[in-house]
Amino acid sequence: MYDQQGDWELHPLAGASGDAYMGIKSDEKVFFKRNTSPFIAALSAEGIAPKLMWTQRTFSGDTITAQEWKDGRLLKKEDMGSPEVIELIRQIHESDSLLLMLKRMGEHNFYPLDFIEQYFVGLAPTLAENHLLNEVIRHMEDAIDKDFYDVRRTVCHGDLNHNNFLKSHDDHLYLVDWESVKVADPLSDITMILVHYFAPSEWMDWFELYNYPINNSFYKRVRWYSMMNCLYLIKQYYLEGRQHKTNEYIILLKTIYEDSTN
Structure with missing residues (x-):
């Protein structure tokens, strides 16, 4: 013990x-x-x-x-589009038993404004004063409508980084590091992977492998949560002093934002 x-x-x-x-x-x-x-x-x-x-x-x-x-290896960036990764994420998102268990533990629904509030916690003053980032935030706040609430919320890992996937020597794939777990729109989880590992032109291929249902609110929710996850990555890389990565995600954020306003 x-x-x-x-x-x-x-x-x-x-x-x-x-x-x-x-x-x-x-x-x-x-x-x-x-x-x-x-x-x-x-x-x-x-x-x-x-x-x-x-x-x-x-x-x-x-x-x-x-x-x-479990002896094994952590996944690499290029593994994040593999069918077994996508299947594991879908298994988690579609599990009613895990969702029920998480709610019994007192986990409440995590809504769009909760994601924005979380972004501002510990945010560096330079980013808090950035004109573009604040313009995007205002746009995102204005874009929230009933479609963002009328969705099935699922168990979301909250930190789908390749380093959190462990492939054991007996060929079993595990997902670890569950400190950020929440009940939320599964697109918040999926777009975290997409903005981190794939060009926007590749996103629909990922959704097709996942077999994600496309409804009327799908595209605007993808844009919204992809901007949210860009903001999280900008915050993270700025705090780590990785200026090149910070700029990379500011550019991606600006591209998605301009697309959503056209």
């Missing part, structure tokens, strides 16, 4: 902000995570996340989970 952690040799995992470790004891490997989403139990049961072994609360009030360690 974790309170006997002296028996474990702990190795911090890169990119996990000090909250995730590989634990080794004798021939056994375990994935330790501090304060992960309690939703991980349901995901483990569905085979979407590695098997949950146990959960324990520490004296400091943190919750420690131990999951089965």
Whole structure:
């Protein structure tokens, strides 16, 4: 157990902000995570996340989970259009059992204005004062109508980065890092992948593989959530000091915005 952690040799995992470790004891490997989403139990049961072994609360009030360690590889950027990635995402979005479980845990619907509010949390003053970004935000606020509320909300991972997909040596694909999970329009999840990994000319090919239903509100919601995810990436890359990537997504945002106003 974790309170006997002296028996474990702990190795911090890169990119996990000090909250995730590989634990080794004798021939056994375990994935330790501090304060992960309690939703991980349901995901483990569905085979979407590695098997949950146990959960324990520490004296400091943190919750420690131990999951089965899976040797394998993280996906690469070029894997994000593969049929198995798309099928896993669709499985999550279409799961009524996962949606029911997440709602039972108290997760409320995440609406467009909630995404905008989240964008402003911790936003650098330079970006908060940027004329183009604020013009886009005003346009997005004005564009929200009943079509954005009259959609089926699903379980959304909230951070569909290629580094969060693990392909095990036994050829099973897992999705990890569920700290941003929410109940939202699935297009908020999908457009995160599209703006990050694909040119706009390739987006409909992705939707076709997903077999996403095209209705009257589809195109305006795709534009809206793709702009939202561009804003998130601009915020992230600016904070990381990656000016070239920041500019790249400002250009993409401007292109989508101008297309939506023509």
